[in-house]
Amino acid sequence: MNAFERAISPGDLVKLAAMECFASCALTYARMVQPSGPRLPPDYWNLSYQFRTLLSSLDYRQMTLEFHYGIRLAFERGGSRSLYGELSSDRAAILLCSASRLPYFPPSMLGLESAGFRHCVLLLGLDPDRERCKIADPMADFVGELACRELELAGKPDGGSGREELHYFTLSAPPAGFAPPAPARIFRHASRRNLVRFEREGEPASAETDRALQAEEPGRPGDRRAAWAEWFAGRNGGIRAFDRFRQDLEATREWPRPAVDRWIERHHLTIASVWKLRSQVWHAFADLGVMTDPQLREGGDRVRRIVRLWQSLNYRLHVYRTGARAGVDAAADIAPLLDDIRDGEHGFLRWLCEAGDALPGPNEEVEPAAIES
Structure with a gap:
C-alpha cells in the first residue's frame, strides 16, 4: 500500500495533553503500526524546565519507541527534497513547525508559540503528482492533506524566510516478527x-x-x-x-x-x-x-x-x-x-x-x- 493511502481517522489520534505534540504524534504512529502496544509507555514520567516553563515532555532521545514498539526514530535536518524522499520510502515523519503557519490550526491554541515553543505534525505520506502531504495533528484533532509548499513554510526554523532547512524526525516501522517485551x-x-x-x-x-x-x-x-x-x-x-x-x-x-x-x-x-x-x-x-x-x-x-x-x-x-x-x-x-x-x-x-x-x-x-x- 502506498504510504499516502494509510488509513487513519481522528478517532485514531493519541492526544496526551497540552504541550505534548511530539509524543502525541509518535504514539499516534505507534498505534497505527502496533495497535496492541501501550497507549503510553510507562517510562514517560518526566519533568523539565524550558523557556521558563515546567513541562512533562521527554526529549526525543529519551523516548523508548524501539523498546516498546520496534519503531526506530531518527532526527534529520535538510531540504524538502530529503523529507519527501523519506515519505516516498514508506517512512513517516514528525515535522517541527510553527503552528501559526498551519491553515487549519485553531488560533485559540497559539498562546505558547510566542514563548519559543515549536509545534509538531505527523506526516504519513506524499502524493508527488498533486504535491500534497497526508498529515495528522493530534493536538488540533486534524487528519487531512496539506500542500507541500504550506508545510515547507510552516517548517522553516526562521518562521518562513531565509534558510530552506527543515528539522524533522523519521519513523521506521517495526521489523517483521517484532515482539514487545514481557x-x-x-x-x-x-x-x-x-x-x-x-x-x-x-x-x-x-x-x-x-x-x-x-x-x-x-x-x-x-x-x-x-x-x-x-x-x-x-x-x-x-x-x-x-x-x-x-x-x-x-x-x-x-x-x-x-x-x-x-x-x-x-x-x-x-x-x-x-x-x-x-x-x-x-x-x-x-x-x-x-x-x-x-x-x-x-x-x-x-x-x-x-x-x-x-x-x-x-x-x-x-x-x-x-x-x-x-x-x-x-x-x-x-x-x-x-x-x-x-x-x-x-x-x-x-x-x-x-x-x-x-x-x-x-x-x-x-x-x-x-x-x-
Missing part, C-alpha cells in the same frame, strides 16, 4: 528509567545559559539557541526543574506585572498537563498486570496525592495572579508546596523502582547514554 521486563525497565532520569538530571545549568536567561525579558525567550542546548543537555530536568521554577518564582517579585501574568498563564496550562500525565503513566504501569492488589492501592493513593499537590500549585499561582492574598510573599508561600511535590514524586518513583526490582527476572541497568547524551 510485562515484568517493561515494568522493571520503565520504573528504573523514570527514577534515574529524575535523579541524574539534577545537575547545575551552565553559566552561559544562566547569563542568557538572566539577560532576556522575563517571560519572553532571549537566547533560544542556548536555552534549547541546555534542555537537550538534560540539565533542567528532574529535581533540577523544581529549583529552576523556584528561582523564577522568586524573581517574579521584580518582574513587570504583564510578564508575571504571562508566566502564570503558561503554567496553568502546562501544570495541568503534568498532573494529567502522572495519572496516565500510573495507569500504564497498572495495566501491565504485574502488581499485587496492595501495591495497586498504595500506588494509586500516592499518585492521587501527587496530582492533588500539582493542582494545589496551580491554584496558588492563580491566587498569586489575582492578588487575592495581598501582602503575601508568593515565593515563600509556595516553596513548601514545591518541596512536597518534589519529595512526593521522588518517593513514589523510588517505591515503584523497588517494586520492579522485586519482580522475578533479571534486573536491568539503565545506561547513562539512554538518559543523558
Whole structure:
C-alpha cells in the first residue's frame, strides 16, 4: 500500500495533553503500526524546565519507541527534497513547525508559540503528482492533506524566510516478527528509567545559559539557541526543574506585572498537563498486570496525592495572579508546596523502582547514554 493511502481517522489520534505534540504524534504512529502496544509507555514520567516553563515532555532521545514498539526514530535536518524522499520510502515523519503557519490550526491554541515553543505534525505520506502531504495533528484533532509548499513554510526554523532547512524526525516501522517485551521486563525497565532520569538530571545549568536567561525579558525567550542546548543537555530536568521554577518564582517579585501574568498563564496550562500525565503513566504501569492488589492501592493513593499537590500549585499561582492574598510573599508561600511535590514524586518513583526490582527476572541497568547524551 502506498504510504499516502494509510488509513487513519481522528478517532485514531493519541492526544496526551497540552504541550505534548511530539509524543502525541509518535504514539499516534505507534498505534497505527502496533495497535496492541501501550497507549503510553510507562517510562514517560518526566519533568523539565524550558523557556521558563515546567513541562512533562521527554526529549526525543529519551523516548523508548524501539523498546516498546520496534519503531526506530531518527532526527534529520535538510531540504524538502530529503523529507519527501523519506515519505516516498514508506517512512513517516514528525515535522517541527510553527503552528501559526498551519491553515487549519485553531488560533485559540497559539498562546505558547510566542514563548519559543515549536509545534509538531505527523506526516504519513506524499502524493508527488498533486504535491500534497497526508498529515495528522493530534493536538488540533486534524487528519487531512496539506500542500507541500504550506508545510515547507510552516517548517522553516526562521518562521518562513531565509534558510530552506527543515528539522524533522523519521519513523521506521517495526521489523517483521517484532515482539514487545514481557510485562515484568517493561515494568522493571520503565520504573528504573523514570527514577534515574529524575535523579541524574539534577545537575547545575551552565553559566552561559544562566547569563542568557538572566539577560532576556522575563517571560519572553532571549537566547533560544542556548536555552534549547541546555534542555537537550538534560540539565533542567528532574529535581533540577523544581529549583529552576523556584528561582523564577522568586524573581517574579521584580518582574513587570504583564510578564508575571504571562508566566502564570503558561503554567496553568502546562501544570495541568503534568498532573494529567502522572495519572496516565500510573495507569500504564497498572495495566501491565504485574502488581499485587496492595501495591495497586498504595500506588494509586500516592499518585492521587501527587496530582492533588500539582493542582494545589496551580491554584496558588492563580491566587498569586489575582492578588487575592495581598501582602503575601508568593515565593515563600509556595516553596513548601514545591518541596512536597518534589519529595512526593521522588518517593513514589523510588517505591515503584523497588517494586520492579522485586519482580522475578533479571534486573536491568539503565545506561547513562539512554538518559543523558
